[in-house]
Amino acid sequence: MYILAPSVLAADFGKLAEDTAKAREGGASYLHLDVMDGAFVPSISFGMPVIASLRGYTDLVFDVHMMVEDPGRYVESIRAAGADIITVHQEACTHLDRVIGQIKASGAKAGVALNPATPVSTLECVLDQVDMVLVMSVNPGFGGQKFIPYTLDKVRALRQYFDRKGLSTDIQVDGGVNRDTIRPLIEAGANVLVAGSAVFGGDVKANVETFMNIFKEYER
Ligand SMILES: O=C(CO)[C@@H](O)[C@H](O)COP(=O)(O)O
Ligand SMILES: [Co+2]
Numbered sequence: 001m002y003i004l005a006p007s008v009l010a011a012d013f014g015k016l017a018e019d020t021a022k023a024r025e026g027g028a029s030y031l032h033l034d035v036m037d038g039a040f041v042p043s044i045s046f047g048m049p050v051i052a053s054l055r056g057y058t059d060l061v062f063d064v065h066m067m068v069e070d071p072g073r074y075v076e077s078i079r080a081a082g083a084d085i086i087t088v089h090q091e092a093c094t095h096l097d098r099v100i101g102q103i104k105a106s107g108a109k110a111g112v113a114l115n116p117a118t119p120v121s122t123l124e125c126v127l128d129q130v131d132m133v134l135v136m137s138v139n140p141g142f143g144g145q146k147f148i149p150y151t152l153d154k155v156r157a158l159r160q161y162f163d164r165k166g167l168s169t170d171i172q173v174d175g176g177v178n179r180d181t182i183r184p185l186i187e188a189g190a191n192v193l194v195a196g197s198a199v200f201g202g203d204v205k206a207n208v209e210t211f212m213n214i215f216k217e218y219e220r
Contacts, residue, residue, distance in 0.1 A: 010200035033054075147176030178197075
């Protein structure tokens, strides 16, 4: 029911395949891949070649978070590189409906992300079409930032909406997720939790297991 998506942004890039294998051993089923273009967000991370290379080393679900302007330009190539879920930012898409259609046509699951200060109401017209909504709980661009508490209200509003509609749409939260912030997030309705520094800082397998044990508290 609950899914941990370790964000490789905090991994040792010289040992990506090794760190990914450790996350899998601990029980993770997703791998969160942060693509940054230096325009939508200040930093530049990695793109298709790194994702395609890593695809050869793991069967984890590749959950690609596109922090790029006009992400529709890259949907097919990110899918070809191995993405299973492609999440685009509402703020980066002039034609959001079209990009969601493009992602689905590629065969990937479609996610839409919101920056902390972007209201849930901006997704009103597309909420019934997407497989996942990503609530950013830090301003995107960097790992290791502090969780922004007001984003919990957005998670609650989304879960209420999906429950009312009888939809099992995933709600993902990304940014500052750790053993202190994860319980309020689950209680608010999040079910896909991204964690970068809390997973890849230190013993990766043990860190993932800690999250898995917290999930068990809610799955009983
Ligand atoms: O998308 C992003 C940052 O923009 C994230 O996926 C970070 O990589 C999460 O890192 P932590 O906050 O968990 O360290
Ligand atoms: Co991310």
